[in-house]
Amino acid sequence: MNLQRVTTLFLKEWREIVRDRVFFLLAFIMPVAWMVVFGYGMNMDTVNIPFAVLDQDHSAMSREYANHYIDSRYFSFKGYLPDTHEGDRLLRAGKLRLVLVIPPRFEQDLKSRKTVAIQSLLDGTFAYRVRGIAGYVDAINRDANSALQVQQLTEHFGMPPSRAQVMVQPIHLEVRYLFNQALRSIWSVAPSLIMFTMMVAPAVLTSLSVVREKETGSIYNIYASTVTRAEYLLGKLLPNIMISTVNTVVLWLIATLHFGAPFKGSLLFFFVASVVYVSCTCSIGFLVSTLVRTQGSALLITVILAIVPAVQFSGMFTPVAFLPDSSRLLAHLFPPMYYNNIVQGTFLKGTGWALLWSDVLFLAVYAAGLLLASYVVFRKRTRS
Known part of the structure; x- marks a missing residue:
């Protein structure tokens, strides 16, 4: 593997994202907008x-x-x-x-x-x-x-x-609420919104960036060059992983400073787990982009693959333990459930490696599997 070629592809991808208004919005504006809009719209406190x-x-x-x-x-x-x-x-x-x-x-x-x-x-x-x-x-x-x-x-x-x-009243029941004593729904919603946003935005951004090269024909430059599949894969994914990691930090700041959600865990653990998670979601987008030829189909497939697990099977609204057996099995097959355990645990419960190492391990294995599948599926030749 030639690191110079990987760096060149990295810089090329970065310039394309920054220069293109649509991709710039997808990369930097959309995650923040989703976090703020959904944070206010999904307030489930029953008051007033x-x-x-x-x-x-x-x-x-x-x-x-x-x-x-x-x-x-x-x-x-x-x-x-x-x-x-x-x-x-x-x-x-x-x-x-x-x-x-x-x-x-x-x-x-x-x-x-x-x-x-x-x-x-x-x-x-x-x-x-x-x-x-x-x-x-x-x-x-x-x-x-x-x-x-x-x-x-x-x-x-x-x-x-x-x-x-x-x-x-001879028997007095005293109820104590742990981890979220004020029962403020935004304290639970804000961490889950980080999971949701970082499931959708990186996957969409990565899938469109690759398919766009197919539609414009610039992918033939890659086919004809000496760039290997692994170099192209890294050159495409690394900028998106870096951008998504920065966005995760921004969303963490919005959740804690703007919405007031408490963060009781380890910042280092949260950062490492987040990098592994966005590697998963970026790999999903890359894998989809290798299988389709148009941006419309890539967007549709990616949105379905990202939103459905993030909303239905992550525990965002209904705890996974309360789901039927078949739904609970599906929940364990997608990354959102594991990362939702991580964000909820680090924000509200102060848990870390001791209890959540298995969730991080699954995300790492999942990311490695997706990267391997993307490497196998992507071919440096024109498909007939």
Whole structure:
């Protein structure tokens, strides 16, 4: 292998990427744009839920019950409703997600020690959100029940509030959230977006850069030259791997400084794992480009091969352990799942080589296999 020829090909590829506006956008602008746009658009925190109250009792106890929801940080109070028709209209218009209906005789029935049914009308359009809202409603209702029982025991039997609280709730469940104590979805989404972006962008960039030479005919210069297959492979991949590595560092800065995601692991480990991962994704693009002849087909195939595993089988939205057996098997056949384990572990859990070495090893083997396949498939001759 002639290092001078590899360096010449490296510089040639770098100049083409920098000079061509489309490739410059694909190389440097698109990854950052995806990270920022998806980072804001994929915020899955269920907060500031717009709701209103239809109070048909207008008593002190009904207002006190409604205040449990009004004072919650999860809900945004939009006022009291005059009737059920207004609540239905606002729910249909999407201006409310929840309407609480407090029935007549609410205070009177409670003082008579009767069970009172509170109706909560939820907008079920977004099924994955409404389950969280229903959980908030149920939790606040339980707190309101406990507070009411403690108040009654204190007033009627003269119990100290602490004693009454023990009688009402003898078993107290204390929940602690590890690794993401604030339960901020962006802390989990931002690392996964690095995985997603670095799966798609490098593969697309590499595949198009090779196929473009086929379409313009400049690939015949390579066919006729003394450049070997290995030299051409390295000359094409090294600039893209270098650019993708720089982009990974930029995305890491956006995730930590802009979105505030905590990074608890080793920067060196994260950097090494990222270099191995982008080597995989660049090799995917190169392998696709050796099999097709047009940029359109290369783009289509690469996007499908990159996006589907990154979204469906990486654990980005659904943990791999929760997937069906067949889907879980597919997840283990693609790089995104392993790199997602790495970014989630290094960002939120502070894990490193001790627990994630097998994921890095798989990515290294995967990259080596793709490079070998690309070397075998690429031929320095015109295909008939």
